[in-house]
Amino acid sequence: MNSTFILFCRREWQLLFRNTANLVQPLCFFVIITLLFPFSLPLENELLSRIGGGVIWVSAVLAILMSLDAMFKADYNDGALEQWLMHPRSLPIAMLAKVFIHWVATGLLLTLFSPVLSMAFRIPTDQIWVLFIGLLLGTPSLSLIGAIGAALTVSLHRGGVLLAVIILPLYIPILIFGAGMITQSSLGASIDSQVYALIAILTLAITLTPFAIAGALRITIE
Amino acid sequence: MNSTFILFCRREWQLLFRNTANLVQPLCFFVIITLLFPFSLPLENELLSRIGGGVIWVSAVLAILMSLDAMFKADYNDGALEQWLMHPRSLPIAMLAKVFIHWVATGLLLTLFSPVLSMAFRIPTDQIWVLFIGLLLGTPSLSLIGAIGAALTVSLHRGGVLLAVIILPLYIPILIFGAGMITQSSLGASIDSQVYALIAILTLAITLTPFAIAGALRITIE
Amino acid sequence: MKFLSTIWQFLNRSFFRLGSPREFYKISNYVTPVFGLLFLVLTLIGSYNALFVAPADYQQGDSYRILFVHVPSAWLSLFIYIVMASAAAIGLIWRMKMAYIVAICSAPIGATFTAIALATGSLWGAPIWGTWWEWDARLTSELILLFIYFGVMALYYAFEERTTAERAMAVLAVVGIVIVPIIHYSVEWWSSLHQGATVFREGGPAMPPSMLKPLLYNALGFTFFYGYILFLRARNMVLDNERKSKWVQELVNKEHNKEAH
Amino acid sequence: MIDSQKAKEVLLQAQELACTRGDRRLFESLEFSLSEAECLHVIGSNGSGKTSLLRIIAGINHPTKGRITWSGKPVLNNHSSDTEFLANLAYLGHKDGLKNELTSVENLSFYRRLENTFDPNQIDRDLAQMGILEHADISVGKLSFGQRRRLAFARLLRSEFKLWILDEPFTGVDAEGRELIEQICLEHLATSGAIILTNHQSLEGSSLAPHLSELRL
Amino acid sequence: MIDSQKAKEVLLQAQELACTRGDRRLFESLEFSLSEAECLHVIGSNGSGKTSLLRIIAGINHPTKGRITWSGKPVLNNHSSDTEFLANLAYLGHKDGLKNELTSVENLSFYRRLENTFDPNQIDRDLAQMGILEHADISVGKLSFGQRRRLAFARLLRSEFKLWILDEPFTGVDAEGRELIEQICLEHLATSGAIILTNHQSLEGSSLAPHLSELRL
Ligand code: HEM
Ligand SMILES: Nc1ncnc2c1ncn2[C@@H]1O[C@H](COP(=O)(O)OP(=O)(O)OP(=O)(O)O)[C@@H](O)[C@H]1O
Ligand SMILES: Nc1ncnc2c1ncn2[C@@H]1O[C@H](COP(=O)(O)OP(=O)(O)OP(=O)(O)O)[C@@H](O)[C@H]1O
Ligand SMILES: [Mg+2]
Numbered sequence A, B: 001m002n003s004t005f006i007l008f009c010r011r012e013w014q015l016l017f018r019n020t021a022n023l024v025q026p027l028c029f030f031v032i033i034t035l036l037f038p039f040s041l042p043l044e045n046e047l048l049s050r051i052g053g054g055v056i057w058v059s060a061v062l063a064i065l066m067s068l069d070a071m072f073k074a075d076y077n078d079g080a081l082e083q084w085l086m087h088p089r090s091l092p093i094a095m096l097a098k099v100f101i102h103w104v105a106t107g108l109l110l111t112l113f114s115p116v117l118s119m120a121f122r123i124p125t126d127q128i129w130v131l132f133i134g135l136l137l138g139t140p141s142l143s144l145i146g147a148i149g150a151a152l153t154v155s156l157h158r159g160g161v162l163l164a165v166i167i168l169p170l171y172i173p174i175l176i177f178g179a180g181m182i183t184q185s186s187l188g189a190s191i192d193s194q195v196y197a198l199i200a201i202l203t204l205a206i207t208l209t210p211f212a213i214a215g216a217l218r219i220t221i222e
Numbered sequence C: 001m002k003f004l005s006t007i008w009q010f011l012n013r014s015f016f017r018l019g020s021p022r023e024f025y026k027i028s029n030y031v032t033p034v035f036g037l038l039f040l041v042l043t044l045i046g047s048y049n050a051l052f053v054a055p056a057d058y059q060q061g062d063s064y065r066i067l068f069v070h071v072p073s074a075w076l077s078l079f080i081y082i083v084m085a086s087a088a089a090i091g092l093i094w095r096m097k098m099a100y101i102v103a104i105c106s107a108p109i110g111a112t113f114t115a116i117a118l119a120t121g122s123l124w125g126a127p128i129w130g131t132w133w134e135w136d137a138r139l140t141s142e143l144i145l146l147f148i149y150f151g152v153m154a155l156y157y158a159f160e161e162r163t164t165a166e167r168a169m170a171v172l173a174v175v176g177i178v179i180v181p182i183i184h185y186s187v188e189w190w191s192s193l194h195q196g197a198t199v200f201r202e203g204g205p206a207m208p209p210s211m212l213k214p215l216l217y218n219a220l221g222f223t224f225f226y227g228y229i230l231f232l233r234a235r236n237m238v239l240d241n242e243r244k245s246k247w248v249q250e251l252v253n254k255e256h257n258k259e260a261h
Numbered sequence D, E: 001m002i003d004s005q006k007a008k009e010v011l012l013q014a015q016e017l018a019c020t021r022g023d024r025r026l027f028e029s030l031e032f033s034l035s036e037a038e039c040l041h042v043i044g045s046n047g048s049g050k051t052s053l054l055r056i057i058a059g060i061n062h063p064t065k066g067r068i069t070w071s072g073k074p075v076l077n078n079h080s081s082d083t084e085f086l087a088n089l090a091y092l093g094h095k096d097g098l099k100n101e102l103t104s105v106e107n108l109s110f111y112r113r114l115e116n117t118f119d120p121n122q123i124d125r126d127l128a129q130m131g132i133l134e135h136a137d138i139s140v141g142k143l144s145f146g147q148r149r150r151l152a153f154a155r156l157l158r159s160e161f162k163l164w165i166l167d168e169p170f171t172g173v174d175a176e177g178r179e180l181i182e183q184i185c186l187e188h189l190a191t192s193g194a195i196i197l198t199n200h201q202s203l204e205g206s207s208l209a210p211h212l213s214e215l216r217l
């Protein structure tokens, strides 16, 4: 069981680095979306710093969302998924590994990068930490939940947008807690409840979503 | 030449309606992205109405962007693009038709829907019109320019994010003019220069991009 | 003990009987009109009482009467989701065709009630809160519910193969259930404009009986309306899905003969 | 055989064709010509460059060196604006250009319209000829592998292409379908068309034999 | 032939299998059994349901009705948790499960690791056996159609699967490759494995003939 996880991690990791573009793209995307806002809003520093945290969260959600579509597509098209379905190894564990590497390449990377962007938005230093922790706790859940949607839409030709439509509503609670942390801390209030909520969501997601993903794949692949 | 346009329009239209989900998804996506913001920002009406126009523009750009990836993917995978390349009919005209239907399903639809969202953001009525006209003039250019990126990345496995990275910078001028119109009009200033700029971009895009798209396809398909 | 097991067996049998499309169709022949009738009677009584019997509110005047539509629809929007998700889960676990049909037929009805709750809430909010929309926890979570309903339907219609479509839809419906507690507890967990639980709360309803009675009548009436529409839609779907089977062919022939005579 | 073909017009000529993929030189100074009513069987083991050659002729890939002429006129380097050549060319490879979402009829109609040879009755007849009329109204994504190959081939019926380029046209079709396709190819050759094809089995015993010439890679 | 097989253990048995795709009934009350050292050739014209049958046996699709037993034990409805059966099963269809971005060696290594039979030297030997060692280090997306099919087949070498399910294993491979594959199948049968395959040409003349039994759809 343990080695299934490692085996799949290894494979995904290999694939990730085979095309280094894969590694930097979600990050670039995150940065670009974030930077679109200053272009489209009236230019006032105070306005920017007030909405900065929210914008970064929304951009993170969108960057992850846009990378989801490709998550199972290639494996579906070339028949690799069929082979895994037929294999006695645990599919949920394998999928957990896949999602884990996906998170490393998207969520983790952009979390690490978020402080830089925060500075561009002139977000105060203490709130930068809040943002960082929120993203660190929130993005794995985004990858996990998103993978369910990716699995459900893998056999559809234009799944990309449908994926967004079914997954975004499920992302909203995470967004509310994550972005809420920033609003709270800017008011000087405690952020404990949000942190607990994010941890609870993450725990649930790690334990339950692998089964949902595996189940969804078994359903959609025929 | 004319009939090439109609022939391809017809085909795309057919494909669009074969799966009605395709038709409503970009719109849903636009609505959902727009609605993400209120969740992630401090709740103040005055703040919302100030950033509303910009948010709607950014959402439109992102909704179109996310639908671009699928534009040529299916035709590439099943070999239809090869067949068109080999055909004596004008490829640029054919591609113009493809983009036109894409725009109808994305840009036009979400332009028509934008007034409703504007109301949710409490944007004043006169600015709703400004937003509407801006989107109507701007979104076709977004589809056209985006199609170049879609054509360039069609043969890549994870083109989606790369596409965004290469296209978004090209979108920024349109975004600046489009969203600038709203800022200008909220200050009571004239929006003529932005309107002219958008019209100029659109004219250029319609005349030039079809050739760029066709050229890009010839390069990337091997 | 024996008694209990008999009951269990009976329940089990009837459960699986309902699970067969043919049995369902037979039963629905009787149940559908009953539901329709109950809906009419209850809603008429409820609405009469709501409009003419219940007193005007001392603060809100007559505008509060929108409550008699708003609250039942809001409850139903949640109730239908629970029914849909449970049916979906049953379908996934026991591979029961009927459960999927119930789930997919519930989705548009649920979405409609959600839309009605949103619309009436907005209408009501305009005079009470001075705004028809606010990005407040209760309201936004209800809006998310609407999107989840849309997502479930979009997913179903995106697949060509029916069996795949219904099972994929079922997974999403089950996953989406998390929104229901969020909506219900949103008023407690976050400070909200929307008022807290007024009816189903500890210490009984905080509402005079003259208002409570028509509310409950309407709520029950709306529920039967849901049942009525559900059965109508499910009947159609059963016929469509089973159009190749013998019993539907026989049914069609019978109808045909009737017309011929 | 050679004598009878000398009289026919030479349609396609390749001179000094060379192709390098990655580090491997697939072929070099390849020369051949193709006349009317001739069927060129490109033979080679796996990876010898048959598909590459066919795609070069079709203008999808580019040769490293060499020239191709069509009825004596050189084909432009990138083919793209050489409408005369393109109008005479049909390529059928492993990918078939059919849309999964559309039905057989819709797919075929699109290509017929593209080629200005659209006629709804004809389409039905063509599908019937290929033995897939029964499945005309289910979406192509649901067809079996062989049915799909048959549909792809149906495109070539009654079209005005003079040169057919077929990459392993018999993959996936059953014995009956194979005969059918050979028959259709024969008819095409009889109307002074030309065919370039690859196939891993020898075609010597087939009905195409009298028209066959071979090119070994 | 029949006598000699009676003695062998029956591995797979299908009872009353039925499959409906869309509105079409493909087969009904299909019964067959497969013993050790037996090669079942599923024969049928295009669209007769061969691929559907193979995928049902592999557990990728679901039958409309019927039961499958493996060494006497019924296979669970959805296969998913029937690890004993799954561990004995290899399916090779038109899609091959190879990653375009990875090289042949990397692709093969992944599957070998998945099956706990990883050994780097062995992999090189297997690629050499399939005649693609030369291309071991270019990414699979660049292989020719036939090379890719050979690589897909290489997965089956030295694996512990008892039952091979092969959907048109000879498509795209050249004559030499075909012989190679037949040879490998023979070896598998000799070690009391079993094979179910489809192929559009008859296999009567091939080296598999002594083990062959036919199932007509
Ligand atoms: C768009 C605006 C609104 C939305 C989306 C909305 C939504 C809902 C929902 C979902 C419920 C059911 C809660 C549950 O059962 O847990 C509900 C109940 C209720 N709503 Fe609203 N509402 C809105 C506006 C209003 C307004 C303006 C009022 C009046 C001031 C109001 C009064 C009530 C009452 C009295 C209940 C019953 C509470 C109970 O006993 O649970 N709502 N609403
Ligand atoms: N999802 C589906 N919906 C409807 N019909 C389908 C579906 N999938 C396959 N079919 C039909 O089932 C039939 C059998 O398909 P299958 O792929 O099993 O045939 P096959 O015997 O493998 O044919 P071939 O020799 O062409 O590979 C075909 O007529 C096909 O059109
Ligand atoms: N993009 C590429 N980069 C590097 N090498 C390539 C590329 N494309 C193809 N090749 C190599 O070129 C050779 C010829 O490929 P091609 O597809 O033309 O062969 P083929 O004769 O059609 O073989 P098959 O009988 O297997 O279809 C192969 O060895 C392949 O590995
Ligand atoms: Mg080839």
Ligand SMILES: [Mg+2]
Pocket (backbone or CB within 6 Å): D144, D145, D146, E050, E051, E052, E167
């Ligand atoms: Mg098949």
